[in-house]
Amino acid sequence: MTYKTYSEIDPIMLSALEHYSYCPRQCALIHVEQAWDENIYTMRGRHVHETVDIESTHAEGGARRERALPIWSKRLKLVGKADLVEFCDNIPYPVEYKSGKHRKGQHETLQLCAQAICLEEMLNVNVEKGAIYWHASRERKEIIFASSMREHVEVVVAAVHDMIANHYVPPPVNDKRCRDCSLNESCMPAVVGDKERNRRSAREMFVISGGKEV
8 A cells, every 4th residue: 555645734633534434524514614512412522531631640550541541643744632541561551531431433543543654654653453441331442453454544644634624515415423423503504505406406407308308
């Protein structure tokens, strides 16, 4: 795979990758339009991260634990903080904290893998695995950073950089993801979705069977 470099653009936040993976429009509203609203889920997330957002270093069980560790990748132009990085024999093991319960999907693992890529570049070591910890269900799952996952990170990074550089805001999806989204009022998926359907219907009214507009 040919890896891209981003030499003349501003870095993006690591969190943008999870936002984009979950919903490109949500990512654009936050990182292009600078929109942000709170709901019960974002407040829960903020509460959980209060325990890991204070930079600290301490030893536990033979490992060094770094909380709120600033990380970055100059190659991919990424910046952010790792909730927790455990160092055993100087090999970093990133742990991402989530407020909810264990759920299926690649959105969280994508952000965790990007953290590993940053740590590899910063420390010149191989980071083969990390973990996600779900606060509500008290579950911790180890994630192996396979080559396919790393390639997917590269693809999403490129897509987010392109979206931000072009100030592009995708249309709303108006599906089950929208119900609990904190940006529902800013996004207005149902209203905008209805407008799009109305436009399509209007266009179809003026198209004859031969494919030409009346």
